[in-house]
Amino acid sequence: MKRSAAPRTRSPVTRPSSRPSSRHLLLAALLGAGAGLLAWGCPSSPPVPADDDDATTPAADDDDTTPGDDDDSTNPESPAAWHPALDDLPCASGEDCADAGPFIEDTCCTLGDSLRAVATGSAAEAVDVDVSPNGRFVALCGGFGARINDLADPDNPVLAATVTSRCQRSAWGPELEDGTLVLYLAHHGDSWVPEPFLTTVHVDPDGDATQVTSESTPGVLYEGLRWHDGHLYVAAHAGGVRVYLTEPEGAPVHIGTVPGFTNAWKLDVGGPANEHLFVADDTRLQVLDISTPANATIVGGLDLVARARDVDAEGDRVYVATGGDGVEIVDISDPTSPSRVATIALEGSAQAVRAQGDLLAVAAWTYVALYDTERLKLIGTEQTRGAGEFEQDFGVDFRNGRVFVAEWERLYVLQHRPGYVAPDIWLTEQLFDFNAEDASTRTTEVINRGPLPLEVSSVTTTDPALTVSASSLTVEPGQRTDLVLTYTPPAPDPASQRLVLQTNDVDPGQIDIELFVRVAQTGQVNVGDSITSAWGFLDPTGQDDVANLEGKVLFLAYFALF
Amino acid sequence: MPDIDQSIWIPYQDDDLLVVGIHPGDDPDLLLDFVEQTGLSFPLVQDQGTRQLLSFPPGVGYPYPRDVIVGKDGVVRSIKNSFDVIEARTLIEELLAE
Numbered sequence: 001m002k003r004s005a006a007p008r009t010r011s012p013v014t015r016p017s018s019r020p021s022s023r024h025l026l027l028a029a030l031l032g033a034g035a036g037l038l039a040w041g042c043p044s045s046p047p048v049p050a051d052d053d054d055a056t057t058p059a060a061d062d063d064d065t066t067p068g069d070d071d072d073s074t075n076p077e078s079p080a081a082w083h084p085a086l087d088d089l090p091c092a093s094g095e096d097c098a099d100a101g102p103f104i105e106d107t108c109c110t111l112g113d114s115l116r117a118v119a120t121g122s123a124a125e126a127v128d129v130d131v132s133p134n135g136r137f138v139a140l141c142g143g144f145g146a147r148i149n150d151l152a153d154p155d156n157p158v159l160a161a162t163v164t165s166r167c168q169r170s171a172w173g174p175e176l177e178d179g180t181l182v183l184y185l186a187h188h189g190d191s192w193v194p195e196p197f198l199t200t201v202h203v204d205p206d207g208d209a210t211q212v213t214s215e216s217t218p219g220v221l222y223e224g225l226r227w228h229d230g231h232l233y234v235a236a237h238a239g240g241v242r243v244y245l246t247e248p249e250g251a252p253v254h255i256g257t258v259p260g261f262t263n264a265w266k267l268d269v270g271g272p273a274n275e276h277l278f279v280a281d282d283t284r285l286q287v288l289d290i291s292t293p294a295n296a297t298i299v300g301g302l303d304l305v306a307r308a309r310d311v312d313a314e315g316d317r318v319y320v321a322t323g324g325d326g327v328e329i330v331d332i333s334d335p336t337s338p339s340r341v342a343t344i345a346l347e348g349s350a351q352a353v354r355a356q357g358d359l360l361a362v363a364a365w366t367y368v369a370l371y372d373t374e375r376l377k378l379i380g381t382e383q384t385r386g387a388g389e390f391e392q393d394f395g396v397d398f399r400n401g402r403v404f405v406a407e408w409e410r411l412y413v414l415q416h417r418p419g420y421v422a423p424d425i426w427l428t429e430q431l432f433d434f435n436a437e438d439a440s441t442r443t444t445e446v447i448n449r450g451p452l453p454l455e456v457s458s459v460t461t462t463d464p465a466l467t468v469s470a471s472s473l474t475v476e477p478g479q480r481t482d483l484v485l486t487y488t489p490p491a492p493d494p495a496s497q498r499l500v501l502q503t504n505d506v507d508p509g510q511i512d513i514e515l516f517v518r519v520a521q522t523g524q525v526n527v528g529d530s531i532t533s534a535w536g537f538l539d540p541t542g543q544d545d546v547a548n549l550e551g552k553v554l555f556l557a558y559f560a561l562f
Numbered sequence: 563m564p565d566i567d568q569s570i571w572i573p574y575q576d577d578d579l580l581v582v583g584i585h586p587g588d589d590p591d592l593l594l595d596f597v598e599q600t601g602l603s604f605p606l607v608q609d610q611g612t613r614q615l616l617s618f619p620p621g622v623g624y625p626y627p628r629d630v631i632v633g634k635d636g637v638v639r640s641i642k643n644s645f646d647v648i649e650a651r652t653l654i655e656e657l658l659a660e
Contacts, residue, residue, distance in 0.1 A: 531638070538607065557582070
């Protein structure tokens, strides 16, 4: 991730003096547990955004372009032009066709899959995405404010404006008589911008954005937002759900607060006559009657299997993202008595959900999935950043056949193409370490998440010291098989080698997959190794003493931000 | 990372489990910003080079994310670069019971 030299100014909003939030203090306690841990506190300068100057960043390099072949985005009906290997894909038939979508009869033998990336747009540390009601703009909230992209051509988003208020959630409000759209932004307060706030922004038809009001009430941590019928509903953590009366030109007026929440996080309006509010409240789905917004009250609820990350109401169902526990589908035909219909288990971690009709888009952290909710079938997946890239999909919206994804560094636009089917490869391991002096094996599982058979036409390594258990594979839809990599000394030169799989997965970066193999004598950790004094920096007491780790199970999560 | 927080750290933090996020490099501001935007709550450390347990030379691909699970006896039991919550929980519960 490239960075510009000078940090940006944060929000221009003037607010009262700084006050750490309870969330801030909790993290401080955890993070400050030892000398080896990060110090906590308000830094003197924030990090520089990923693409502050769009012309200098990888995201900007890709802006306005298609991740795959240049011509592909403008010719979706000719996917065979995308890659020559597509000519060899099998034709869908029978149940495969029936599972693929309503238009399969016309496209059954057309190659491709139902989700494919067509464009990128501007975002910075994005964690939420919302398309405006008229479909013209998409807002992405992030650490460096809200990026508003113009969707006049939805396959070519153009950055229209940046609102510098740091935010985690957004919601579009009413459209004014002159075509101006109202956008609300929420910030929950943290060490960068300690004061939580609720901001109102006007976005005119040209995409120019003007911040018009900002509210900051002591003790209120603003989080999830939803605007409906002249009212704005705000999830405010333990502070419950706040209800505002919105006026086109002025600040939202607080007219009531609904208590009784553990951690109100995100929310959505739905149910019969759209008179109910569904709130993700820690491990419970809470239902509020909002027929009289000023007197909104909790009228029902349902315990969830895990903490809810997002909630979306569509028709007589509510979809709840619960991280690694998947997506819960809840029947709300009687909103006062919600009942679980099914749970979608998925690879990855469901961070956000958005339904449109009988389709459900899921931001699953490391990829995006699309489900047919009537048949509970997975009908499409896409890794926005391709194999080998660190992908973090936190937000999703779904409009007019396009899925808009808030990935940490940028906006991705995915096209849904009903009836297109393809295999989808998923590997449980993509990096392999071997000790140069010892013969050993490593195993990865090859999983096919798609509705067509996955054909791995060849599996090769770049050095004879490394062999694989199969030269080709076929993995049926939904199935998995082991691929074993064996290392036999002497060590290859260079130490870094590659394992290459040629597949019929049509997603970018999936036709030829290169897995990295390293053979080295030192500096690596393998299963069976014992921890040494070098691990002392994990000592939670801060004494750098590995003895303080004794008797504990350690879960070490290596990750990187670039 | 949010999933590890939700599925591993929060349910097991009162047991004999220590979850630590390890970030390479020396830019705490970048890490802090990520934490606050995503709401991570487990401890994080910077691995600034001298103690890289999982070091990879340039050109060897992208080594992250990568999860290492160590038993109470100090022996590495699992190294994965894809997070399967059921698999991880199963192993952790086995190790906690030892």
